[in-house]
Amino acid sequence: MTGTTMEISGVNRTDRFTRGSRLVDALSKAGLALAILAVVLYGSFASPAFFTTGNLLNVLTSMSIVGIVVVGMTFVLVAGGLADLSVPATIACGAILSLGLQPMIGPVPAFVLAVALAGLIGLLNGMLVGYAGINPIIATLGVGTIGLGIVQAAVGGVIVYGSNTASAEFAKGRLLGIPVVVLIFLVIALIGHFVLSRSFWGRWTLATGGNYSAAEASAVPVKAVKAGAFVITALASGMSGGLLGLTLQSARPLIGSGYEFSAITAVVVGGVSIIGGFGSVPRAIAGLVFVQLLTNVMVLQGVRTPIQGFVLGILIVGAVGMDAALRKRGVA
Amino acid sequence: MRFLVLASQYRVLIMLGLTLVISALVVPGYLSASTFSLGLDRAATIGLIAIGLTVLLIAGQIDLSGGAVFALAGIVSVILQREIGILPAAIVGILVGAVAGAVNGALVVGLKVNSLVLTLATMLIFRSLAHWITNSQPVTGTDIMLSLALAKTYLEMFTIRSALFIVLIVLLHAWLTRTIPGRNVFAVGSNPAAAKESGIASDRIVFLGFVFAGTLAGLAGVLQSLVTNTGSPVFGSELTVAVIAAVVVGGTRLEGGRGSALGTLGGVLTIGSLTIAMEFQSIPAYVQQVVSGLILILLVVLDRAVTTKGRAPGTRPALVRDKPITQGGKI
DSSP states (O other), X not given: OHHHHHHHOGGGOSOOSOOOOHHHHHHHHHHHHHHHHHHHHHHHXXXXXXXXXXXXXXXXXXXXXXXHHHHHHHHHHHTTOOOOTTHHHXXXXXXXXXXXXXXXXXXXXXXXXXXXXXXXHHHHHHIIIIISOOOHHHXXXXXXXXXXXXXXXXXXXXXXXXXXXXXXXXXXXXXTTEEHHHHHHHHXXXXXXXXXXHSHHHHXXXXXXXXXXXXXXXXXXXXXXXXXXXHHHHHHHHHHHHHHHHHHTEEOTTTTTTHHHHHHHHHHHTTOOTTSSOOOHHHHHHHHHHHHHHHHHXXXXXXXXXHHHXXXXXXXXXXXXXXXXXXXXXXX | OHHHHHHHHTHHHHHHHHHHHHHHHHSTTOSSHHHHHHHHHHHHHHHXXXXXXXXXXXXXXXXXXXXXXXXXXXXXXXXXXXXXXXHHHHHHHHHHHHXXXXXXXXXXXXXXXXXXXXXXXXXXXXXXXXXXXXXXXXXXXXOHHHHHHHHOOXXXXXXXXXXXXXXXXXXXXXXXHXXXXXXXXXXXXHOHHHHHHTTOOHHHHHHHHHHHHHHHHHHHHHHHHHHHTEEOTTTTTXXXXXXXXXXXXXXXXTTSSOXXXXXXXXXXXXXXHHXXXXXXXXXXXXXXXXXXXXXXXXHHHHHHHHHSTTSOTTOOOGGGSSSHHHHHSOO
């Protein structure tokens, strides 16, 4: 009976922290490493094209675009914000505006403004989720629909093309043989990792996701932390969208659709708890590497795109189910 | 505050009235029987899915995969027409919806996972299946005359689809308000633990709720495919927000435990008449999306503003809790 009492009153649970047991933690880390290894092995045997520089660079570049979103999404999940479904809208905002505003204000201000406006969408998400207490999925679904509609209306529902060759050269270029996009991703991932694992904001994020009431009682600004996670995700996906637009030199309104699922899959497959309170950026990136390599092997094997979506869906169900089973807290 | 509470209570009537008045002023010839019949037929698609979602939301769960099930069921019913005939194919299509709902229900109850996250994943799965089966191409049926027959209006008012919707929603109203299983759905949604302690088979109710929602989404998809004589893997992708908006306009709470079938009828009519009005003014689809998104967000915020007070902390059920997973699927 005590179990059920605790269940309905989130305030009085016996456990004070969300913490996966060490064993589960080690197992999930080893499992992920093994899974990545297995995909690499299978890929190199099954397809001669897998272990070529060109292919791996392609994987790395497409991974980086999703990866920037993944870094933000990690904050949302860890803070207990479930998921951000407005990513397609923020990516479209970043891509369309950073290309569309180029003729008027130049490439760099266009990019900055695009990311800032994407951040504004995130702020709206954050206010609704953090301060108004709306369920994150409903809130971001609604805000995403609105944002995407406004972005489409702003450009009249058409495709926008880039007009500045210098910025395109930069985005597609390489530095020391590594694509610039990959470098930007690495920098963002490093910053995200340090903020989440070493800074006060990261500790607050983990505390808020782990036990909201306890964190609130300990004077953690829980509302701001939750809202902040959505702003971070929106800024990240705005940036990701901007880079995507610059590399493709064209942006459709639906350019970002599907990225929300890729990002969520990567984060949950990486073992970041969807209940919140547990997870790190490197874990999410390991999940990303696994999912991206798997997708790449499927593409090389000629597996059609819909089946890839099917596999992503199954991976989410599997990862979330395992997470719920392994990390059930307090209640038996 | 009092004003907000009143506004929230009578929102269906207020919004439906406002929509009709404004539309009538802006769109010439709006208040005619033919417009009404067209709007009702259009709303029936949203409405059928909304019927299933109403039951699920009252039980404290949600199904985001409705749009994908809608497409999948429609495709199956069209593809099988050549093999087994139109009526059996339609029945198989509806069964596909029921099976999809059963998958959702079994996973939510079995894995004890938050239904929002889970149906998000199954939405991806069902949508991919739809693309897989059709090779991402639209498919067409065998008999175009049937589409014409189905689209015919009777009594200058109802198509088969809209009549079915009205009948089902009235039945649902009776079921929710007059029967014990109906009352149990409310009990499960308002306080899962207490419902379980009172001997209600919560898991079974949640599971059947998902099956019901899946079946209705399947039915809507099959009817849509029969009327248009087409099945397409992209059908229904814009429905999710509109359906949730319609149900929420009708006063059903995302928090679970509150809602009514007649409210949903009002919500569906509101969204339907709004859509028709905007289409008459040739407002682009993406602006319509903005409107349904805005309605959804504003009403959910209004609901929160009204209900936050007066509830003891921690007694809010599934969907709005801060950490929904542990409690959401755990009935």
